[in-house]
Amino acid sequence: MFETILYGFTIGAVLYLFSIGLSLTFGTMHIINFAHALVYTLGVYSFIGFRDALSLGFVPAMLIAVVAMVPLAWAIERFVIRRLYGERLDYAIIATYALLLIGTDLIKVVFGTLPQSINVPIHVSVNVAGVGISLYRIIIVLVAVLIFLGLRQFFRKTVVGQIVVAALEDNEGVRCLGINISTYFSIVFVIGSALAIIGGILYAPISTAEPYMGMHILLLAFSVVIVGGMGSLTGTFYASFALGMLMALVGRFWAGGANAAVFLTMALVIIYRHTIKPRLHRR
Amino acid sequence: MNTLKYPSLRSRPGRVMLETGIVLLGFLVLLAITGFKFYWITDFMIFCILVLSFDLLYGYLGHLSFGHMLYYGTGAYLAASWLVYFNNDPLLALLFAVIVTSLIAAVTGWVAVQTKAAAFALLTMAFNELGSFIVHTPLSKYTRGDDGLIASPGKVFGLLRFGKDTDAFIIVLIILLLVFLVLRILTRSPFGVLIRSVKENETRIQFLGYDTQRYKWITFIVSAAIAALAGGLFVMVQGFVSPRAISTLSNIEIIFAILIGGAGSLYGALIGGVLFMLVKNYLPPVISAAEGLAGFALPQWEMWLGIILLIIVFSFRKGVFGFAVEKAGLLRQSIKSRKGA
Secondary structure (H helix, E strand, O other): OHHHHHHHHHHHHHHHHHHHHHHHHHHHHOOOOOHHHHHHHHHHHHHHHHHHHHOOOHHHHHHHHHHHHHHHHHHHHHHHHHHHOOOOHHHHHHHHHHHHHHHHHHHHHHHOOOOEOOOOOOOOEEEEOOEEEEHHHHHHHHHHHHHHHHHHHHHHHOHHHHHHHHHHHOHHHHHHOOOOHHHHHHHHHHHHHHHHHHHHHHHOOOOOEOOOHHHHHHHHHHHHHHHHOOOOHHHHHHHHHHHHHHHHHHHHHOOOHHHHHHHHHHHHHHHHHHHHHHHHHHO | OOOOOOOOOOOOHHHHHHHHHHHHHHHHHHHHHOOOOHHHHHHHHHHHHHHHHHHHHHHHOOOOOOOOHHHHHHHHHHHHHHHHHOOOOHHHHHHHHHHHHHHHHHHHHHHHOOOOHHHHHHHHHHHHHHHHHHHHOOOHHHHOHHHOEEOOOOEEOOOEEOOOHHHHHHHHHHHHHHHHHHHHHHHHOHHHHHHHHHHHOHHHHHHOOOOHHHHHHHHHHHHHHHHHHHHHHHHHHHOEEOHHHHOHHHHHHHHHHHHHHOOOOHHHHHHHHHHHHHHHHHHHHHHHHHHHHHOOOOOOHHHHHHHHHHHHHHHOOOHHHHHHHHHHHHHHHHHHHHHHO
């Protein structure tokens, strides 16, 4: 049981790292960015590439992979998403999905379709109350919590962060102040992508790297964004861990049902928000 | 701003029959051009029915769904189950598939139409994932999981056999024409105008006193029912259904077809469906030939799909049919102005 709870926290941490970027683009630009899944998958594969080509350790390879993906993330935002900004939303959705298709296929050509396994970098297990638990998983959770705290400071204390928070609230209002929000959107987009890659690389040793890995987590992360509230940074954090825990608990008793439970929760939240809540408020 | 054109709301029977005749002629010509490969064109037409159903939801109502394969796949599995577990009457199987899928869509659609745009896209996608999981795992006793169900339909009215290429072609052609006819009447009816107005500006329609939620819901159900019909026909023709039929990943193929043909018009949907199937059937041999020349593995199908999609989104939004209509309009104008001068 203890292991299940830790597993829930681990999944929650990975979901959180992935969902931040999704939630921010959703909150600021109102589009669902399928290319987020592409950046995530490419990040993990470039990690494998750098690790093997330069025979690097886990952390250096991870940092290089993140840095290497920054220009790509920037280019996606600058040349695809921004060009479609302000037009009908489905075009941006379809264009980012097209990018995901192209990228996934390129990965299949370069690395093949077979899943790539990555060794867990830390094999130490900590003994807590007679149960041995993996230190690596604890580290993943800690990283997520630290990033959450760091981001909170970033959004509260720095000018860039405050502008983004303001833009989440009222896009037009910020623009009326004469602030060029597209620059800030770019910054936020790149940060979100980098965090997703970190999450992906940390998660890869526990799962496996395969070309459709981004696609699989994307839907779960979208559920997180819906449950946590679009563009809500704290909401995303709590929703990630809640849904991660749900997945672990359901998965313990019925392995196949984990994803189903998450989607069901999302449907219930949507029903609640759109039909039950307005009726309660009317009274 | 693109404004809606409102042709006469009463569909003139003569005009409707003429347009249906044009579609019939189009498919017969296509059959002749591709060298009378009946099974090919049958596949094309089934896909066209699916694209037509999607057009109602996306082109007319303006809701981009990433979970349309759920209804196609559900229809396919239900029809196959009827044949395997009840009796081998194909028409009863299709009816069963369409009715039960509509009931399912009534539930999922009721949730889905509460949302818009991106949320709608991903909610429907999540439902599709859920559905393909249910078919694959909890129901694997009945659906036989990855192995799929093998179904053998009996004769239609004791005359036509789905197993025979020409018979299957005739049945599917008749059903396609019926679907076209129904959609042609529906989209030009007051109901059709209303859902197109919802696409343009939903709030304004609400101000006029319409319960837009209900109209969206009905459209969703009709669209799902037609998709289920396509899925059922697929089973009849192939005699087989596997989890591929309900796969979320195939949704992009429908979206591709509708975009390349031109969303928001039935002809656009038909042209898109045919173009997509042509590309799908002719591209793989071209790629493998190019691989033979280049000497190394080339990206497969999905990548080219992605590249064409990007091109469409950035510079070819009207699709083939929209483009043709626009050019024809310009031509007519220039002729008119020349006459006036």
